[in-house]
Amino acid sequence: QVTLKESGPGMLQPSKTLSLTCSFSGFSLSTSGMVVSWIRQPSGKSLEWLAAIDWDGDKYYNPSLKSRLTVSKDTSNTQVFLKITSVDIADTATYYCARSLSTTAFDYWGQGVMVTVSS
Amino acid sequence: DIQMTQSPASLSASLGETVTIECLASEDIYSNLAWYQQKPGKSPQLLIYDASSLQDGVPSRFSGSESGTQYSLEINSLQSEDAATYFCQQHHDYPPTFGAGTKLELK
Numbered sequence: 001q002v003t004l005k006e007s008g009p010g011m012l013q014p015s016k017t018l019s020l021t022c023s024f025s026g027f028s029l030s031t032s033g034m035v036v037s038w039i040r041q042p043s044g045k046s047l048e049w050l051a052a053i054d055w056d057g058d059k060y061y062n063p064s065l066k067s068r069l070t071v072s073k074d075t076s077n078t079q080v081f082l083k084i085t086s087v088d089i090a091d092t093a094t095y096y097c098a099r100s101l102s103t104t105a106f107d108y109w110g111q112g113v114m115v116t117v118s119s
Numbered sequence: 120d121i122q123m124t125q126s127p128a129s130l131s132a133s134l135g136e137t138v139t140i141e142c143l144a145s146e147d148i149y150s151n152l153a154w155y156q157q158k159p160g161k162s163p164q165l166l167i168y169d170a171s172s173l174q175d176g177v178p179s180r181f182s183g184s185e186s187g188t189q190y191s192l193e194i195n196s197l198q199s200e201d202a203a204t205y206f207c208q209q210h211h212d213y214p215p216t217f218g219a220g221t222k223l224e225l226k
Contacts, residue, residue: 037215047163047206047217062214063120096162105153105168105210112162 002026004036004097004110011116018084018115022097029055029077033102036080038071040093041112048093053080054102087117121145121209125218133226137195140221142207144188151211152190154183157220158203167192168210199225 004024012018022036029036037052051071052060061069070083084091094114098106122145132138142152150170155163165174167183170190180195194201202225207218 046219047208049215049217052213060213100210103151103210103212103215105165105208106155106163107165107168107174109162109164 002099002108004099004108006095006097006110006113008095008113008115010114011118012087013119014088014117015086018082018087018091018117020082020084020095020097020113020115022080022082022110024078024080024097024099024110027099029053029073029080031055035100035102036073037098037100037106038080038082039096039098039106040091041096042090042093047096050084051082052100089117091115092117120214121148121212121216123207123209123216123218125207125221127221128219129222129224131224131226132197134197134199136197137193138197138223139194140192140205140207140223142190142192142218144190144209147188148209148211150185151209152183152185153208153210154181154192155206155208156201156203157206163206166205194223197225201225 008020034055038050041047053071068085073080094112096112098109124143152170154167157163170185171183182193184191205221
């Protein structure tokens with residue numbers, strides 16, 4: 001059974017660094033072609049893909065946010081991390097991690113973690 | 120980035136009716152198009168991938184089709200549980216991009 005679960009601070013102040021963790025089970029990120037992505041959704045709005053890391057450790061970033069994003073994974077291939085620097089109110093959203101195989105669709109999603117940026 | 124223009128933004132239909140949601144890609148995405156259903160407070164669920172392939176466990180009343188760079192999601196025999204927001208997404212190239220969403224309400 002594939003499951004993903006996001007965790008994060010809930011709330012943080014503008015200009016701080018947001019750190020998110022995606023913990024997953026039921027698949028291995030070391031499997032050829034496997035990819036874990038981060039996607040966010042402001043309340044009432046559409047989805048925005050942020051970053052991904054694949055089975056080989058290759059990293060992919062949304063060009064519009066690339067300078068602020070860092071995606072990584074742990075050595076056991078059971079967790080993926082995302083850091084977003086210099087957050088502001090516009091980064092307030094629900095953040096999801098999701099699985100895909102190479103450039104296929106996202107077949108499994110986490111439940112999401114809501115992050116609020118506020119002073 | 121590939122732009123996905125989704126329409127309509129919202130629609131209202133009755134139980135048992137058929138509805139169609141469309142997405143227009145800004146360039147050829149070679150059938151690499153997915154459809155998701157999202158209910159309030161829940162994460163998106165994959166319905167269709169590769170434009171017309173039904174994800175395991177998804178009812179057959181959902182179907183996808185394409186014509187050039189125009190992609191469609193059709194829902195037949197609407198059920199009450201189909202009330203949700205639907206998103207298209209191109210999975211042809213990085214960065215993956217989503218449509219703005221279509222909110223489907225049942226009358």
